Amino acid sequence: MTSRTGPAPRIDLHTHSTASDGTMSPAELVRAAADARLDVVAITDHDTTAGWASALRALPPRLRLVRGAELSCRWTGAHREVSLHLLAYLFDPDHPELVAELTRLRAAREERGERIVTLLRADGVDVSWTEILSGAGGGTVGRPHIAQALIRAGLVGSTREAFGPDWLGERYRLPKEDIDIFRAIRLVRAAGGVPVFAHPRASRRGPIVPDELIAELATAGLAGLEADHEDHSPAERSHVRALAGELGLLVTGSSDFHGTHKTVGLGAFTTSVEAYERIVAEGVTDVASI
Ligand code: AMP
Numbered sequence: 082m083t084s085r086t087g088p089a090p091r092i093d094l095h096t097h098s099t100a101s102d103g104t105m106s107p108a109e110l111v112r113a114a115a116d117a118r119l120d121v122v123a124i125t126d127h128d129t130t131a132g133w134a135s136a137l138r139a140l141p142p143r144l145r146l147v148r149g150a151e152l153s154c155r156w157t158g159a160h161r162e163v164s165l166h167l168l169a170y171l172f173d174p175d176h177p178e179l180v181a182e183l184t185r186l187r188a189a190r191e192e193r194g195e196r197i198v199t200l201l202r203a204d205g206v207d208v209s210w211t212e213i214l215s216g217a218g219g220g221t222v223g224r225p226h227i228a229q230a231l232i233r234a235g236l237v238g239s240t241r242e243a244f245g246p247d248w249l250g251e252r253y254r255l256p257k258e259d260i261d262i263f264r265a266i267r268l269v270r271a272a273g274g275v276p277v278f279a280h281p282r283a284s285r286r287g288p289i290v291p292d293e294l295i296a297e298l299a300t301a302g303l304a305g306l307e308a309d310h311e312d313h314s315p316a317e318r319s320h321v322r323a324l325a326g327e328l329g330l331l332v333t334g335s336s337d338f339h340g341t342h343k344t345v346g347l348g349a350f351t352t353s354v355e356a357y358e359r360i361v362a363e364g365v366t367d368v369a370s371i
Pocket residue numbers: 102127222223224225240241244257286339342343
């Protein structure tokens with residue numbers, strides 16, 4: 082993709098649909114991406130590739146679709162476990178070991194969601210697990226779906242408030258199953274994919290990992306770091322960019338769009354053509370376009 086003339090291509094490599102905790106169906110998502118004048122969009126639902134086929138069927142002309150996922154991972158540090166997210170692009174969705182891991186993670190998310198609801202109900206909060214499950218519509222279940230039930234019950238006014246310390250951010254937060262980050266990177270590479278560390282400095286979501294770990298991950302096969310993201314301050318974005326430069330990693334920027342579950346819009350942050358082309362060159366699955 083070259084742009085010697087005209088505006089630079091707009092590339093957003095991190096979005097969610099109803100296949101996980103976004104609010105637009107995969108078809109609505111790709112249409113909205115075209116309406117937002119994106120040239121490339123990646124669909125990266127949590128722990129699933131379930132949205133790929135319908136996003137592909139609905140792909141508007143000229144929009145390129147990067148098929149991906151965002152994997153729930155963990156790093157076991159000296160003093161604590163840190164949960165982190167790994168974006169995986171253009172991998173083989175039928176790779177047996179990866180499929181098995183994603184299936185395990187989704188099943189564990191359902192068990193954990195139900196346990197959170199049990200805790201809430203024990204405190205007299207009237208939310209229903211079956212209603213939350215049906216709200217997720219068969220997609221990967223996450224706390225945003227429980228947040229919706231709290232909003233419907235009139236207990237909080239917004240998703241943001243539902244993620245506060247009195248609710249799903251702390252008091253009713255339970256850990257979720259995940260994949261060891263080194264194993265996840267190996268698995269994504271084994272499946273022909275390209276692993277990029279999502280929002281690595283997003284400290285308001287919880288503890289973050291040290292730069293020394295990121296250096297080890299680069300040696301283990303990590304391809305890139307997401308620098309431009311709404312959960313990073315300008316200083317954190319520059320830090321991630323500099324670290325990527327030192328380690329020879331590519332840098333991405335993305336919206337992490339979740340529909341109305343978050344306020345950020347499609348294309349709010351974007352990725353350079355150079356980084357996009359490196360990802361395309363390393364991935365086993367083609368970028369789709371019609
Ligand atoms: P879970 O995957 O179930 O642990 O839930 C985490 C998801 O909740 C993330 O992927 C975001 O989509 C969403 N999330 C986390 N923090 C917030 C927040 N402060 N406001 C809105 N959504 C959030």
